[in-house]
Structure formats: C-alpha cells, structure tokens
Amino acid sequence: MLEKLLHPTNRRVRILVGILLAGLFCIQCTQSVTGGGSKLEKSTTASAAAKIEKLAREDHVAFLEMCLDNYNKKYRDYTCTLIKQEVIRGTQKPEQWMNVKFRDKPFSVAMRWLDKTPKGALANNQVKKLYVPMGDRILYIEGKYDNKMVIRISNPLLRGLLGTQKRPPDGTDAMKNTLRPVSLFGFKRGIKSLLKVYQQAAKKGHLKQEFGGYVNVAGRDAIVLLRYLPPKENYPAKRTEICIDLETLVPIRIKGFDWDGQCTSRYVYKDVKFNVGLDETDFTPKANETADPK
Secondary structure (H helix, E strand, O other): OOOHHOOOOHHEEEEEHHHHHHHHHHHHHHHHHHHHHHHHHHHHHHHHHHHHHHHHOOOHHHHHHHHHHHHHOOOOOEEEEEHHHHHHOEOOOOOOEEEEEEEEEOEEEEEEEOOOOOOOOOOOOOOOOOOOOOOOEEEEEEHHHHHHEEEEEEOHHHHHHOOEEEEOOOHHHOOOOOOOOOOOHHHHHHHHHHHHHHHHHOOOOOOEEEEEEEEEEEEEEEEEEEEEEEOOOOOOOOEEEEEEEEEEOOEEEEEEEEOOEEEEEEEEEEEEOOOOOHHHHOOOOOHOOOOOOO
C-alpha cells in the first residue's frame, strides 16, 4: 500500500506535489515583488532628489513650476505659524508671529496675531513678547464682505467703541503695515509671484540664479534657491533666498535683501499641516473670535 502511494504516477501524489510547488512559487513571487518594490521606491526617491538638485542648480523656473504643479495636485488647505519681519518705507517693522488658517476654494485666510511666542518656540526656550498691530484678527474671504478684510481691533476699548472694521486688503491703511496684502497670501500665490519675477527678469536678460545648498528651517530640511537682480524695473530685491521644503515642495522661508545688503523681508512658515479638513465654519467671524461687521 505504501509503495502504491509513493508511486510517481499516483494521482494523489501529483496533486500534493503540485500544491507544494505552487505554494513555493507564490512565496518566491511575493518576496521578489516586495524586494523589487523596495528597491524601486529607493530608486525613485534617489531619482527625485537628483532631479530637485539639478533644477535648483540649473533652472529655477522649471523647479518652481514643478512646485506649483505639486501644490495643485496635493493640497487643499493648511494651518501654520507665520513669522514675518519687513522694512516698509525705510523703516524696519517689529517681528510678528501669527497663527494662520487657509483654504484654496474659496480663497480664505484667517490670521490671529500672537502677543508672545509659544512655549518652546525659541532655541533658549524663553518666552518673548511680540508686536501686535492695531488689528489682531483678520478674516479675508475672496468675494465676501465686499471683498474686504474683516478686522478685529486689538485694543478692547477701541474695539467696543468702533466695532469690527472692514478694510480693502490693498488699501492705504493695510499697506502701511505689510509689503504683501492678504489677498496675495499663501504658498500657491507666493510661488506664482516668484515665478512672475523670475520670468520677467529672464526675458530681459537680468536674471542670475544660483544653487544655495541645503539648510534646516524650523526643523525641516530644505533646498535653497538664490536669485540676483539688478537695480532696474523696480525689482523687489537684489538677492532673494528661497528655501523649499524637500518633502512638501513649498517655500518655508523667503528672505529678500536690498542693494545695500540689508534684509528687507523675511517670512518663515512653521508647523505647516496640510489637508486638515478646513471648511466654511472655520472662516466665520465667530470662529475667529470676531464680532460680525456692521
């Protein structure tokens, strides 16, 4: 009987051997696919990093166009902390910190100024008193509130007397305190603004671009683009340093220097969180501790 079972022509043995071979084949295929996928992922990552550095060295316009395309495909909204300091009409304004909520459709921005740095935000772990402008809350929704900013006045007494104010984002009062109106805020419109200057300068033969290496900005690894422009055509800066986050491909720090070497603008984006699910309820006066405008 045993001899019969082990006979190579026995149908049951052939079936068992077939099942065993099929199982071994499946295991081998699984291992091959897993190993191949890992190698492909590493290869793709290395290839992407090489492409990024090549563009940073040779073609900033193509690099920023890639960043813009990546943004359009991946991101809908975000929150962050914005740190900015600017020179306006020859006067250096104090550093400002603000918490920001943003979504693309409709274009919506809510800003809340901080009066002191968050605990642990500074390298020495100390709390620093911060400058707060006359309005400590801003809400701007394109096409709403007569296309104006909704502003909460910082001073409680004045707030009680004057109520919530509405002001044009690019009006005289607003532009006394910023180089860029809130209607141009955001990574997408920021990248577009950078591209516009690059393209205009390149067309006129004014553009000089360089690779600035790698840096760490607020705990994020970034690659640096350096742009140099002559004192013509009212260019915004002689030298501009643009730090692009290597993971998200958005500008997380931008610094501009004038023709005397003075830093005239600095913008740093910390703790950026994308696609957090912001909706219209996050962009109401009540949600931003502001009374409805009259």
